[in-house]
Amino acid sequence: MKSKRLGLTGLLIAVVTGSFGFFTVSSAWAAPSAPGYVYAKGISSSEIGINWKYVSGAQGYYIYRSTTETGAYEKIGQTTGADATYYVDKDADYNTPGIQPIGASTEYFYKVAAYDGTGQSALSGVQVFTYTNQNGQSIREVLSRGKTLPARPPGGVTITDNHDGTVKISWNASAEPNVRGYNIYRTDSSGGTFVKLNSGLVTVTDYTDNVSFFRDYYYTVAAIDDKDQEGIRSAEIWIKPQANPAANVPHVKFQQDAKECAYCHDSHSASGQDLLTKVSEAEVCFVCHDGTGSKNAINQEFNGNYPSKHPVGQNGLSCASCHDAHLDSKAVDLSGNRLYPAVLRPVSINGNMVYKGNEQCYKCHGTGSTLKGGDHKAPFEFSVHNLNMANPPSGTEIKCISCHEPHGAANANLKNYRDENFCLACHSSNQASAAPDIYKKFTAGNDSYTRHDVLGTDRQKSGASLGCVNCHNPHNVTADRKVTDPDNPSPSSLWTGSRNDFCLKCHDGTFPTDTQTQPYAPGVGSGTRTLINIKNYSNNHSRFDCVVCHDPHGSINSYSLKTETTSNTGVNKVGLLTYSWTYQNNGQPALGVDARFFCKSCHGPSNGHINSQSFPTNCFRCHRHDGKF
Structure with missing residues (x-):
């Protein structure tokens, strides 16, 4: 084949038209276009998520950060793959000297460049959104700016x-x-x-x-x-602070002529039965248990203005129903463990006398109980709380008193805490236990649109009625069965149906009522909020479990949309963000949500519809459970 030489003019024409063989490839040498729709959002006090628009042909992306909108941007990380349009900026990723760690309540600005084998694109521009909020104020939102959240609660309190x-x-x-x-x-x-x-x-x-x-x-x-x-x-x-106990303790190893008998008995001028020094047994106990002779001021709990207490003095119930005053409170076994903690009256189990453990409560609240809540033994014995909860420091080995006061309490049902605080006392960073930190999820977002209205502050604002106990019964929860029937949240009603049917107990427009939920939980109500009725929706998402998209306890995103999902191809995506804003809609406050980055995790980064819409767009105007999908 003869070669053909080109003159300078012909070479220039070839370059311009791309007709020259090697230059036809040069169009692929052009760097990819810069990503659009770069959106940043603080997802914790030390993390900022960045999402951006997919660039066709890109081999990955470089992420740049600045402390000011118009300042110098330095490269802090990269992703690999055209669809890797998610990045979480956090201290743990920093291996480059000179990059400063992220601080709480601090804002940063981000730009992204796409790259391929020929090089990288220009940096993306700063994305800005201006709108009028529900109060009539004009808001300029720099979408490429992310601000970390204030500091997390201190742990280990x-x-x-x-x-x-x-x-x-x-x-x-x-x-x-x-x-x-x-x-x-x-x-x-x-x-x-x-x-x-x-x-x-x-x-x-x-x-x-x-x-x-x-x-x-x-x-x-x-x-x-x-x-x-x-x-x-x-x-x-x-x-509940206690005084130091008195030096003399009457509950000792009694001998025939023990002087300690005189603390409670008078052989000549007794006022009560059994030679008791007081008319009633309780009064005898309160001689010491008012804080003067014992650190346990029991009379304060029984006689104080407490909403719940054991009804001592009624139906034959007395202090002696649970305690034997003649036991030796100081006795220990060979390992130094107390034999008779709290001088608990023994319970016979198959002929064996047991002086500690949950049986102390089960003798009234166990099998066949007709008291409030019925039988607690059957569901609680194999519950995750009983199996995983540490024994109380008292040595009684009664797991029940980890959550309930045995004599009287300032809260309903002898609880140490009220409402959701009852659960969050353990399910938070206060505890070094294996209990999951649910409080972290409930407080992840800045507003109640990101979670169920379980926190007292949210219920006060919205008028909603919803608590942990509407979905979980603390006595029956197991490792693989964590929820109970919202229509009947009793210890015997572990939920065995599907997750979606569980959610539809409320999201069908009909709430569980007080009549159904008492005495285990209050009825459910949405207050001023409009609960989405999704019972009759029919779309391609109906085959998925609700928790594929939502975290029931809360998220940084509106509608509890998760920040981490696994796509239908098995790819894990971390740092998925939604953008939310409030505006007036026919005179009423409305919530706009652009969830394209979340949706892209399953629907593909190159999805033409997702990429073609301007950002932000109120996705849920068209896409929702009870409408078009």
């Missing part, structure tokens, strides 16, 4: 009773690098109004508070960052 009229609150130091101190709050009622105790910022990780004996106190701790933003307060932690 504990309280130590010094038995001298003071208690010590301790906690773990916050992980955020820019936390400069802490505030400590207290109230005397669970779910009540908390008052800040410290006048100046506490810069250590403990605080000593002056208290009164035999009163209920609830504490929370919050971290303060260098932007003077207070983080989310820790879940409530409760204590």
